[in-house]
Amino acid sequence: MLKLYDLAGADPAHRFSPFCWRARMAIAHKGLAVETLPWRFTETDRLVFSGQGKVPVLVDGDSFVADSWAIAHWLEDNWPERPSLFGGAGGRAAACFVNQWADTVLNPAILPMVILDIHDRLRPVDQAYFRRSREQRFGRRLEDIQSGREQRLGAFRDLLQPVRATLARQPFLGGDAMAYPDYIVFGSLQWARVSTPFELLADDDPVAAWRDRLLDAHGGLARAVRCPPR
Amino acid sequence: MLKLYDLAGADPAHRFSPFCWRARMAIAHKGLAVETLPWRFTETDRLVFSGQGKVPVLVDGDSFVADSWAIAHWLEDNWPERPSLFGGAGGRAAACFVNQWADTVLNPAILPMVILDIHDRLRPVDQAYFRRSREQRFGRRLEDIQSGREQRLGAFRDLLQPVRATLARQPFLGGDAMAYPDYIVFGSLQWARVSTPFELLADDDPVAAWRDRLLDAHGGLARAVRCPPR
Structure with missing residues (x-):
């Protein structure tokens, strides 16, 4: 069985890393x-053992792979007969832009709204x-x-x-069905959802309806995590 | 032969629409x-004849298709044996995000920097x-x-x-080779490049080096357009 090192809080059931959520959803997709x-x-x-100090790290027997993007590629390459995460070479390439948008735009916008609650x-x-x-990074x-x-x-x-x-x-x-681009953006919203009672999305936002579909996916994997009461 | 209605300035050789550039590069790619x-x-x-008032409009015999995104799909569906614009279904889906990012983030940021020069x-x-x-829209x-x-x-x-x-x-x-996601973003930068002497990219920006590769593509199609002197 695969093993995934997954960022946790004081409560070991509190799993909140956006990057680990990408990996967990990708593993479930497969x-x-x-x-x-x-x-x-x-x-x-x-x-x-992994040569660095961050999660997610996926372990499969004697192999390991670190970094959510590398894990997604590794899953796609090693289980090609399972449902595809990228839908072909073009999807893999274009998903890179979604990934970079989430890492450079979305996550930096979320972090200052949840950073104390994470702590x-x-x-x-x-x-x-x-x-x-974090105080050193932000000054x-x-x-x-x-x-x-x-106000933000x-x-x-x-x-x-x-x-x-x-x-x-x-x-x-990902198109007609969810795929890795969904898990990228979902991971960021799930990071906020499980970390803070402060709701980022308006009830009537189509993004909230889409997030609900992701929360229902794969047997409700992401909905099963306890959230702070809203 | 295909015909494309292409936005022009006073000089008929001045072609500047970001959406028409997406279509022109996609046609050349095919x-x-x-x-x-x-x-x-x-x-x-x-x-x-096209039922609306905007370009690009692509005409092929008795058929026509308006809107750059629809044109890209039409080219991909009608010439599947030619080089792919999307690299599969996943690429088509993920390119939609790139397209929406360009339309909702990139183009609205460029327009106020070039709007008088376009005029x-x-x-x-x-x-x-x-x-x-435009003055009505912006107030x-x-x-x-x-x-x-x-300053912006x-x-x-x-x-x-x-x-x-x-x-x-x-x-x-688009990955190892240029594809439709490149043409989406390139179209926006080409819109600015041919409209204004004001340079948006720093010389040492990797985005500028990438734009250069796009300008060289397809026989230098996009480089052949006269630009305001910088």
Whole structure:
């Protein structure tokens, strides 16, 4: 069985990494069984075998692969007879743009709206690491980074316009059925959903309806995770 | 031979529509011959046959197809044996996101930086239409919309980050070879390139190097258009 090192909070059932959610949804899309191993920010010793210090890391027997994008390619290449994540070479190439948009635009917009709430659900030792590293990166206190998120919500929702416009033309980012481009963007929204009671999407946003379909997918895998009450 | 109604300025050789450039590059990608018919904003009577008033409109015998996205699908479906624009169903679906990103993020960022320069290269009758319709949309004079573009250039270049990050992972948005996702984004940059002497890209930007490869493509089709001197 596959094993996936999966970022966790103080509660080992709190799994919140957007990149790990991409990998979990991709593994489920392929219909593969996986054991997810909760891993915390400061447990770098447990990842020494992988040559780096971040999750997701997928382990299959004696092989391992780190990085959500590399994991998606590895799944597609090693289980070509299972449902495709990319729908061909062109899909793989164009999904790279979706991936880069999520990494450079979407995630940087979400992080300042959830960063303190993420911190609050970590173990004390991980809180100390998280606060130190993130405050150094932003040059501000976590409290100040997250403050005022209500005022930033409109701009955040505008930023989702390419997703919304795509979903006006087709039911999924992957076309008629969900595929890896969906899991990329979903991972980011799931990161927020499980980390904070602060709702990023308006009820009547088609992106929320699409997210609901993703939450229902693969036996409700992503809906099963406990969320802060809204 | 195919015919394409192609947006033109006062000089019939000045072809500047981002959407028409998508179509022209897609037709060239398929290796098809096309006669481009210069069309101006106010010549709606010439498009009555198409049921609407915008270009590009592609005519093939008794058939016609309007809208760049529909044209790309039509080319792919009618010439499946020619080089693929999308690289499969997954590519077609994921290219929709690139298309929507260009339409909702990239083009709206470019337009205010080139809008007066676009106006200045139109016939007087088209200038009057263009000024009236665009000033109504923006609620400001063309001069005021374009003013201060030097200060907006940094934010514009930041906005290209998903393109830049994708090109750091693969030579083209379409993967190892150029494809429709490249033509989508290229069309927008070509729109600016032929409309204004104001250069949007830094010389050392990998996006500029990629644009150069697109300008060289298909016999230098896009490079052959006269540009304002820089």
